[in-house]
Amino acid sequence: MEKKDIIQSFKDSLFTGLIALALFGPIVGLRTASKGEGLFITPQWGVVFLLVGLCILGRFLINLNSARKTEITFFSKFTSKFSAITEDKAKHFAITAILFAVVFPFLPFTDRYFMDVAIMILTYIMLGWGLNIVVGLAGLLDLGYVAFYAVGAYSYALIATTFGWSFWICLPLAGVFAAFFGILLGFPVLRLRGDYLAIVTLGFGEIIRIILINWYEVTNGPDGITGIPRPSFFGLPFKRSPDEGETSFHLFFNLEYSTMHRIIFLYYLILVLALITNYFTLKIRKLPVGRAWEALREDEIACKSLGVNPTNTKLTAFAIGAMFGGFAGSFFATRQAFISPESFTFIESAIIVAIVVLGGMGSQTGVVLASIFLIGITEMFRDLEQYRMIAFGGAMVLIMVFKPKGILANRKPTILMHGDKK
């Protein structure tokens, strides 16, 4: 390490500090406070200087680290170890993770809060796996995936409240509706690729949300739909005092009534749904249609020259991806028992896309890791209230810095001629 390098990195850190000052100055430094009548600005320069100082120090340390120009720096050691674990032992990891997920509700430290977070993470994992078909395999960047989530949730809510059918009938119907909307979106965007496709799908997501807000007669507008039936355990409802002629879950199994029963049931429900999504994706990836999706992602013109029908291939990707979004949507509706357009804003789409991209496009395990990381970190910092989005952003930046291709970016061929050599 030469003196010149140190001066250079010191200059660079000062420049970083300047940018930090420009950003933090107005955002953090000038705080509005209401005193008596009207708003006043209270400056808090101490905090600003602390933050700027941290930025300068951090940048300086990173510079020193990279200036050493050796392979085995702290960070690369960390990341290479991490990828070694996950690449070689992806299968072991998957089995362990599933086993852990199965016993999770009965672990001693698991309480209601943990269960809720786990259900949320699993919902995002399922959405991530569903979107992975469209974005990861078929390479169609869909920024409006939440639309299918919304269609699934509203289909379930409307069918269940209107006809009173059970969850298990409404679930596939919601999936079919969502798939139909997937095809509906698919048709106009067949010719689009990349940025243009992203813009149109983004618009589609907003269109669905705005329809939900304005179509008051059907969707009840911004008030949302209340009283969505809770799922029952094969006909046994989770109620303290069941209606006349009904047996509820705790009475049937001779248990003491607890609200946890329903939570645990919901947890296993979403776990099974998510695993079905995963199993289906892993299977279909090895079928001709799955290979055609990936080929389409690689080169559409070459696909055409080989007789692959790009229209059908894209539409199946949209439809199947949307279907799983719809399943997740019905689960969401039955869990919340209340839905409104508020739950289906663009930020949801953005989070799902972030999970897929940061997990490593097309990687199933990557989606799991990214969901746990992003949703878990955001939840851990829930006490910070509005600052928790900083934690979310920070988590994204960390992944992008250390794993620019996503947490797990390795792709295994769908079929091998010489068998597995490893």
Next chain:
Amino acid sequence: MSNLLSVENLTMKFGGLTAIDDLSFDAKNNQITSIIGPNGAGKTTVFNCLTGFYKPTDGQMFLHREDSKISLRKYTDFKIAYVAKVARTFQNIRLFPVMSVLENLLVAQHNELMIASGYSLFGLLNLKSYRDKEQLAVDKAKYWLDIIGLTHRADDNAGDLPYGDQRKLEIVRAMCIEPRLLCLDEPAAGLNPKESAELNKLLKFIKTEKQTGILLIEHDMSVVMGISDHVVVLNYGKKIFEGTADQTKNSKEVIEAYLGVDE
């Protein structure tokens, strides 16, 4: 030898520019027909018309079968490969780079496998009928990989192969759709002399062993003269000469087109 392809009065205009002007030629079964000409002569445009990427302004293209002939104008897009069985390769290689070599060859057999998998239904149920069909497809891929000597790399990503091997892989990938007509757009571009010789061998093999006619665009004259049965020379979208390789070499018009005319 029977006619395979007849192009009649083909014209392609892009606005005011006439890229192909009233072009007619024939290509025969089990023969290699080369289309040569200086840069910008309209060779690739002919290919794009034949393979459905462009819709010609005027003219007809017929593909002859045993007892009938079909008009290629009727087919566009992916149907050229799927229904009419015209396959092509590209000037800049278009493999699926992060898919394995074997997967590349299986995508080329997509339509048969799709039907065999009952549009994914039988495949999801993992029925034996589908698994057998998939094995057949793998066997076919292996057959072609043996021919180009790439079997040992079947499970590697296509993008990781050396350039020459990628060229050969693209050709056999096109062969996996069992084409009646194979259109090769500058297959020898960027190859060293040894690789060119291997390419010649491969093309000769396809020509004699398979029921396929080959249409070839090429600048490498050692390839053109070495293997062509018939040569069509284009300049500014017009056919200026047609004949065997030897006739072409000695043709005054062709030499003038390439080297210019003495003032």
